[in-house]
Amino acid sequence: MTESQKALLLLGPTGSGKSPLGDLLEKQGISDRRAAHFDFGAHLRNAVAHPEDYPLLIPDDIALLIEKLSANALLEDREFYLAENIIKSFITQNHLGSDAILILNGIPRHIGQAKAINKIVRIETVVLLECSADVVLQRISNNTGGDRTDRSDDTRYEIERKLKTFEERTLPLLDFYTKRKIDIIHIPVTTTMTPEDMLGIISLI
Numbered sequence: 001m002t003e004s005q006k007a008l009l010l011l012g013p014t015g016s017g018k019s020p021l022g023d024l025l026e027k028q029g030i031s032d033r034r035a036a037h038f039d040f041g042a043h044l045r046n047a048v049a050h051p052e053d054y055p056l057l058i059p060d061d062i063a064l065l066i067e068k069l070s071a072n073a074l075l076e077d078r079e080f081y082l083a084e085n086i087i088k089s090f091i092t093q094n095h096l097g098s099d100a101i102l103i104l105n106g107i108p109r110h111i112g113q114a115k116a117i118n119k120i121v122r123i124e125t126v127v128l129l130e131c132s133a134d135v136v137l138q139r140i141s142n143n144t145g146g147d148r149t150d151r152s153d154d155t156r157y158e159i160e161r162k163l164k165t166f167e168e169r170t171l172p173l174l175d176f177y178t179k180r181k182i183d184i185i186h187i188p189v190t191t192t193m194t195p196e197d198m199l200g201i202i203s204l205i
Contacts (some may be wrong), residue, residue: 005091007102007121008035011173012129012189014162015136020145020195021129022105028199030101036094040106043086044069056085072158074169077112087120110169114176126177127202131189133163138191145195 008030010018022037029035044065047054051062061082068075075083087107096102102121108114117123131139139145140159177184187201 004098005096005102005121006098006100007104007123008125008127009108009123009177010103010105010127010129011170013131013133013136013166014159015140015145016129016131016189017139017145017193017195017198018105018129019147021127021198022103024195024199025103030103034096034100035103036090036096036100037103038087038090038105038107040083040086040104043090047086054086054089056089057082061085072161074109074165075113077116080113080116083107083113084116084120087117091120108173111172111176114173123177123182126174126182126184128174128184128186129189129198130186133160135189135191136163139189142191144192 008025010022012018019037019039019042022039026035026037047057048062048066048069051057051059057065064079065082068079091102104117104121104123108117137156137159174184185202187198189198
């Protein structure tokens with residue numbers, strides 16, 4: 001692992017299709033380079049279920065993750081070390097070299113995390129999945145991306161709460177990265193759009 005690990009960031013509200021797109025990008029690779037999809041939410045759930053997979057986390061860390069997941073709360077700046085340790089474990093276990101691209105999904109989620117993550121990776125591109133609340137609700141209801149099976153957090157209340165958090169805390173990342181001259185690719189997401197459709201838009205830009 002190096003401090004300059006190249007990364008691509010997937011941004012979008014819950015249900016917009018980040019995880020299926022991340023999986024496809026990992027399968028296809030990016031510009032003939034190896035890519036590895038890091039789904040932070042999935043890793044948080046896995047860390048709670050299988051803490052032995054994350055040797056950098058101690059029991060107190062796992063207890064805090066359980067608390068955060070139960071509340072569906074973001075990791076704040078003082079808790080970012082948890083994300084850092086999970087990301088470092090992922091990079092090490094996947095043997096990512098300096099030429100590989102780490103696909104970030106679900107982290108960073110706010111400005112504090114964006115600043116802190118610079119210690120680990122260098123985000124070169126942001127892909128924004130633009131999706132209205134109505135489209136999000138329809139995509140989740142239809143399981144358009146095929147990744148919403150058995151999601152206990154897909155109640156109407158939780159979806160609306162996540163959309164509010166995304167608008168208030170995550171969308172400001174666009175201005176953060178724009179000011180840093182990071183390339184931002186905008187993908188208008190529809191209710192039926194597949195990850196292959198999204199990949200086609202990326203390849204045309």
